[in-house]
Amino acid sequence: MRFTTGPGENSSLLMRFVTGFGHSGGTADMKISLVRGDITEQEVDAIVNAANSSLLGGGGVDGAIHRKGGPEILDECRKLRASHYAGGLPTGQAVATTAGRLSAKWVIHTVGPVYSASEDRSAQLASCHRESLRAADDLGVASIAFPAVSAGIYGWPVDDAARIAVGTVRSTPTNVNDVRFVLFTDEAYEAYERALMKP
Numbered sequence: 732m733r734f735t736t737g738p739g740e741n742s743s744l745l746m747r748f749v750t751g752f753g754h755s756g757g758t759a760d761m762k763i764s765l766v767r768g769d770i771t772e773q774e775v776d777a778i779v780n781a782a783n784s785s786l787l788g789g790g791g792v793d794g795a796i797h798r799k800g801g802p803e804i805l806d807e808c809r810k811l812r813a814s815h816y817a818g819g820l821p822t823g824q825a826v827a828t829t830a831g832r833l834s835a836k837w838v839i840h841t842v843g844p845v846y847s848a849s850e851d852r853s854a855q856l857a858s859c860h861r862e863s864l865r866a867a868d869d870l871g872v873a874s875i876a877f878p879a880v881s882a883g884i885y886g887w888p889v890d891d892a893a894r895i896a897v898g899t900v901r902s903t904p905t906n907v908n909d910v911r912f913v914l915f916t917d918e919a920y921e922a923y924e925r926a927l928m929k930p
């Protein structure tokens with residue numbers, strides 16, 4: 732695995748590329764990179780939202796996406812609640828809406844599991860990443876940005892969240908060729924960096 736420093740989209744962003752060339756899973760030319768910054772500012776086809784099953788907004792990255800993306804996103808979420816997801820979006824699944832005023836074309840909403848010390852919910856967290864990539868493939872998306880799903884309000888220890896996120900992206904067959912993990916804190920960035928350094 733090659734590990735190099737690449738250009739950020741502005742000088743305050745730290746971005747590292749870890750090439751996925753030759754790894755098993757993903758696509759042969761998938762690039763996985765890390766960005767220290769705000770996911771709402773990413774210039775990618777799709778950004779992933781760490782939503783809750785109501786799809787009607789919340790705090791953390793969910794709040795930031797709705798604030799910056801504007802009301803069009805919530806309008807589409809409300810329509811989803813009135814149709815396919817009357818009972819809410821189940822944990823581990825993903826669904827796309829417009830990205831409203833964001834520069835991305837799509838927001839892919841996924842619902843991470845709340846961390847539990849007594850129950851292993853790792854499969855649900857892996858599913859969030861797999862289903863987000865599946866939704867991206869359905870839309871023909873080439874580039875996608877993930878936040879640290881479940882590692883904020885939902886309390887998942889960030890090293891473990893990073894291990895699951897990176898492992899799942901690496902092992903999921905997809906046509907997405909540019910996957911960025913966008914980390915809001917130094918702690919999260921360093922955890923994802925450690926996960927990416929592992930083969």
Ligand code: AR6
Binds near residue numbers: 790883
């Ligand atoms: N860009 C990138 N990452 C961010 C941003 C941002 N603008 N803002 C926060 N983070 P969280 P969860 C990081 O709590 O744990 C919401 O209320 C944050 O530092 O957003 O899955 C939902 O509606 C952390 O590392 O998501 C749900 O109810 C990571 O994003 C619940 O929170 C995830 O933190 C979901 O909790």
